[in-house]
Amino acid sequence: MAPAVSDSEETAPGSAPTRAPGRSGPSKKRTLLAEQELRLLSTLVLLLGVGLFLALPFVLSIGSVVFLPLTCAIILSVLLAPLADRFSSWGVPNTLASVLALIIFLAIVVLAFGAILQPAFTLYDRLPELIEGIGQRYHEMQEDFAWLARANDRLAELLGSGGNEVTLAGPSVFQQVAISAPLLLLEVMLTFLMAFFLVEARSRLRRNILFGRTSFGTSVKAARVLREVQDRVAAYILTVAWINLGVGIVVALGAWALGVDAPIMWGGLAALLNFLPYVGPIVMVALLGLFGIGTADTIVLGLVPATAYLVLHTIEANLITPAVLGARFTMNPVMILIALSYFTWIWGVFGALLSVPILLMVTAFFDHVGRPNLVGFIFGEPLFQTPLIEDAEGSAEETRPA
Numbered sequence: 514m515a516p517a518v519s520d521s522e523e524t525a526p527g528s529a530p531t532r533a534p535g536r537s538g539p540s541k542k543r544t545l546l547a548e549q550e551l552r553l554l555s556t557l558v559l560l561l562g563v564g565l566f567l568a569l570p571f572v573l574s575i576g577s578v579v580f581l582p583l584t585c586a587i588i589l590s591v592l593l594a595p596l597a598d599r600f601s602s603w604g605v606p607n608t609l610a611s612v613l614a615l616i617i618f619l620a621i622v623v624l625a626f627g628a629i630l631q632p633a634f635t636l637y638d639r640l641p642e643l644i645e646g647i648g649q650r651y652h653e654m655q656e657d658f659a660w661l662a663r664a665n666d667r668l669a670e671l672l673g674s675g676g677n678e679v680t681l682a683g684p685s686v687f688q689q690v691a692i693s694a695p696l697l698l699l700e701v702m703l704t705f706l707m708a709f710f711l712v713e714a715r716s717r718l719r720r721n722i723l724f725g726r727t728s729f730g731t732s733v734k735a736a737r738v739l740r741e742v743q744d745r746v747a748a749y750i751l752t753v754a755w756i757n758l759g760v761g762i763v764v765a766l767g768a769w770a771l772g773v774d775a776p777i778m779w780g781g782l783a784a785l786l787n788f789l790p791y792v793g794p795i796v797m798v799a800l801l802g803l804f805g806i807g808t809a810d811t812i813v814l815g816l817v818p819a820t821a822y823l824v825l826h827t828i829e830a831n832l833i834t835p836a837v838l839g840a841r842f843t844m845n846p847v848m849i850l851i852a853l854s855y856f857t858w859i860w861g862v863f864g865a866l867l868s869v870p871i872l873l874m875v876t877a878f879f880d881h882v883g884r885p886n887l888v889g890f891i892f893g894e895p896l897f898q899t900p901l902i903e904d905a906e907g908s909a910e911e912t913r914p915a
Contacts (some may be wrong), residue, residue: 563684570859581860582700586707587724588870591746593618593708594715611713615705644806650815653840694870734881742877746870749838756834757787763825774808785830789865790849792857794826848872 751783765780
């Protein structure tokens with residue numbers, strides 16, 4: 514039996530057979546080979562990325578004495594490079610411009626922490642009084658809610674607790690601080706030292722990127738990526754810093770209006786914690802709630818400052834910040850939570866502070882080199898879109914008969 518012939522392959526009697534529209538044989542083979550090579554390369558890159566993602570936490574955690582200061586120094590140099598460039602444009606020598614940028618940053622940090630810690634040390638002396646006030650409010654709640662008292666008694670039986678006393682482990686806390694203080698001081702010194710060298714070497718780095726490549730197009734692309742990463746991270750951090758400063762001022766004024774002790778401390782703490790996505794505002798609400806309950810006459814009055822801050826944060830996070838940052842800095846909340854959890858797991862609080870700037874740097878990098886197409890890769894598409902297959906398809910189009 515003769516094989517079936519489609520309508521597109523039928524030819525009129527006496528006419529030369531025509532090839533169906535499509536790619537020619539060599540061009541089709543070349544395209545298929547390019548697709549296979551790109552698929553293999555994508556698989557290797559994906560496996561390498563997954564392995565690096567899984568192994569990186571252990572490497573960074575073990576070597577945190579080196580990697581944490583280095584990461585902080587890179588982000589700090591990205592933030593301070595525009596300020597150093599401004600000083601250099603005014604005729605200030607490069608080394609002196611780098612030193613001035615670091616001094617200004619240190620002065621801002623010292624003033625901010627001074628505004629927070631000075632009242633905090635004063636309130637620390639009142640800590641037993643605050644704990645006693647919280648205990649009194651708790652007993653009031655037990656009287657108002659009998660089921661809560663029964664639940665507390667049941668919990669005490671399960672835990673084997675013999676009383677309601679609160680014991681402060683003061684000596685152990687101070688011992689831990691005394692042990693970790695030298696290491697923390699070393700990391701801070703390494704951070705600022707590496708940040709100074711990175712800021713001071715920014716001009717040489719740019720020249721090496723532009724003129725140290727054999728291909729001028731590659732040099733321009735690398736310089737463009739470096740500039741985009743620097744501009745995006747610096748603009749984001751500065752914009753968020755101004756927003757958080759505004760939040761801190763509003764919180765300080767609100768605390769002063771409500772009669773809360775140390776309003777400047779609460780304003781500075783609100784500005785600092787607002788750098789931590791999601792976690793910082795929760796901690797701030799908890800601190801204001803506990804402090805208010807411990808100092809106010811009733812529970813309702815004690816929760817007023819925390820409620821007011823929660824309303825302020827809701828407005829800031831959902832209206833003000835998205836409007837100010839715009840689409841350029843808007844990131845997927847899921848990616849922010851993943852980065853926050855990932856780097857908090859590795860470096861604790863410092864990792865949480867660095868998570869969003871690191872995510873911004875990675876996002877800016879992939880915006881130029883191409884974002885991985887993970888979903889399409891599962892269904893046979895390349896992991897990264899490259900002109901390799903497009904060029905092969907273009908050459909195939911040229912070889913098609915008219």
